[in-house]
Amino acid sequence: MANISWWWKVKGCEVLGRRTKIFRGCSFSNREYFSIKLPRPRLIRWISEAYKDVELRRNMALTPVESAKKAAACLAVDDYVKDNKIIGIGSGSTIVYAVERLSERVQQENLKLVCIPTSFQARQLILQHNLTLGDLETNPSIDLAIDGADEVDNDLTLIKGGGGCLTQEKIVASCAKEFIVICDQGKDSMILGEKYKKGIPIEVIPMAYVPIRNKIFSRYGGELILRMGKAKAGPVVTDNGNFILDWQFPQVSLDWDHINKELKMIPGVVETGLFVGMATKVFIGRSDGTVKEKLKSR
Numbered sequence: 695m696a697n698i699s700w701w702w703k704v705k706g707c708e709v710l711g712r713r714t715k716i717f718r719g720c721s722f723s724n725r726e727y728f729s730i731k732l733p734r735p736r737l738i739r740w741i742s743e744a745y746k747d748v749e750l751r752r753n754m755a756l757t758p759v760e761s762a763k764k765a766a767a768c769l770a771v772d773d774y775v776k777d778n779k780i781i782g783i784g785s786g787s788t789i790v791y792a793v794e795r796l797s798e799r800v801q802q803e804n805l806k807l808v809c810i811p812t813s814f815q816a817r818q819l820i821l822q823h824n825l826t827l828g829d830l831e832t833n834p835s836i837d838l839a840i841d842g843a844d845e846v847d848n849d850l851t852l853i854k855g856g857g858g859c860l861t862q863e864k865i866v867a868s869c870a871k872e873f874i875v876i877c878d879q880g881k882d883s884m885i886l887g888e889k890y891k892k893g894i895p896i897e898v899i900p901m902a903y904v905p906i907r908n909k910i911f912s913r914y915g916g917e918l919i920l921r922m923g924k925a926k927a928g929p930v931v932t933d934n935g936n937f938i939l940d941w942q943f944p945q946v947s948l949d950w951d952h953i954n955k956e957l958k959m960i961p962g963v964v965e966t967g968l969f970v971g972m973a974t975k976v977f978i979g980r981s982d983g984t985v986k987e988k989l990k991s992r
């Protein structure tokens with residue numbers, strides 16, 4: 695019975711008739727169709743057992759890091775998302791679990807949400823999950839923004855932009871009454887740079903990337919790397935048509951608020967991946983499914 699339940703979810707099934715008694719599915723292993731008759735109450739019990747079975751298997755299939763991301767995302771969505779809200783949707787791999795959970799809750803609770811994307815990826819996620827897509831033109835004030843991060847320090851200062859989406863992410867977060875962050879424990883640091891070694895992403899106007907690189911180097915040192923495409927020749931081009939410099943800063947505890955402001959004053963810098971004083975709370979998932987909630991240490 696359990697195996698048939700699994701096939702039912704994997705390959706899909708049809709429940710036939712208004713007063714359903716016939717169940718038809720497709721065997722996963724031998725691709726044969728089958729149909730059986732069950733009295734309606736038993737069928738309902740069977741289908742709900744099938745859901746539990748599928749959920750269990752789906753979680754078992756996740757790696758420890760993915761389980762941690764999912765745990766953080768689900769708890770954040772369950773704790774913070776209420777009906778009739780405008781929600782900013784971040785980018786990256788962790789936000790995928792948040793959007794999945796949002797979509798489940800919208801279906802189960804009939805929530806009325808409008809989702810504002812922070813990237814092309816986020817827009818696609820919203821559409822794929824049949825959520826209502828909005829924008830800042832019609833919804834300039836957002837109730838809650840949810841996003842991932844590359845690193846979080848004890849002041850809840852973040853490094854973001856590992857996926858190149860920092861600028862729109864910062865705009866959306868800046869329009870939100872609350873900004874919450876979801877990540878796995880590999881991102882949880884005392885000070886920035888302790889765990890995330892790729893550097894602070896800085897989005898720049900393409901024609902200015904060399905002078906910007908020189909100015910940051912002469913002021914602070916470290917190394918500035920023009921981010922290159924993986925399946926594309928040449929540099930990564932952001933959703934806004936710009937380049938990204940990853941600044942591998944010298945490993946010391948720095949005044950990030952001050953540095954962020956100084957970087958933004960360099961002509962040609964569009965935005966930095968430093969998010970200072972923006973996050974309200976960080977949900978840090980662990981692989982055993984538990985979640986640490988990180989608030990500012992001072």
Ligand SMILES: O=C[C@H](O)[C@H](O)[C@H](O)COP(=O)(O)O
Nearest residue numbers: 786787788842855857858859
């Ligand atoms: O540009 C990408 C974003 O800032 C992501 O939120 C960040 O890189 C974290 O991504 P992930 O959830 O995949 O670790």
